Amino acid sequence: MLDISRRPLPPAASPLDALAGAAKAVPAASLRALPASARLAFRGGERAAGLAGIAFGVELPREACRFNTASGKLALWLGPDEWVLLAPGLDPAPLFEGIEASLGSEPHALVDISSRSVGIELSGARAAFVLNQGCPLDLSTAAFPVGMCTRTIFAKSEIVLIRTAPDAFQIDVWRSFAAYVWGLLEEARREFE
Amino acid sequence: MLIINCPWCGDRPEIEFRYGGEAHIARPADPATLSDEEWAEFLYNRTNPKGRHAERWRHIHGCGRFFNAVRDTVSDFFVATYKPGEPRPDLKETQP
């Protein structure tokens, strides 16, 4: 029988490689394909969330639509018992095992979703304006402050939107939708070339 | 665009939500004891009011939660939203 268990998967190419390489520099709304990141979907109750936060190294936020960050890692609140843990540039396997080990028999769900989506960074003075071409949320800093994150819609694609600075957003989009979202963002920012 | 207040996320645009039918419909505890008419009543027949209607919504492109809302079926105005398990609010005094 063919033994495939020891054959490591080659790192998947980003669907944005070609698009990002051809992107123009537009300082008012700069687009960047983010490097690979470990992504873990976590669901559980209050006690499980506490333990997972300690093991991950970032406390899981209990406030709706907020993220916590520490040493480059992010813990995003997506629902009242649902979080996504982002660790850019890290291998998901040891993170996964560390959290799993700390939880023991505490009921929870932990899934490695690292390959499911890709990250895009949109930054610059007109970043919010460009996002609003496809996203209906109020992106003023009063309604969507730095530190806020949420699942939402961009045109016909679901995205996770994160505001890391007053003029910088991170978008997490399922990889099969990535080129579509990137293309619409490119079109929206053309007026600032 | 219609704005719907998610009990967890706050005011959000309607395209993030999906409708989930009438709220507060309890599944019969012992379906085997029901007549066909009673079972059909549970499955298919809804109040369909002209005016305020308690219904389920899901913030599917947000926090993913189901919640309940009282919506006026004439004006499409959302009178109130509340978490599952909470009773339908008594709204006689509030008028949109």
Ligand SMILES: [Zn+2]
């Ligand atoms: Zn919500």
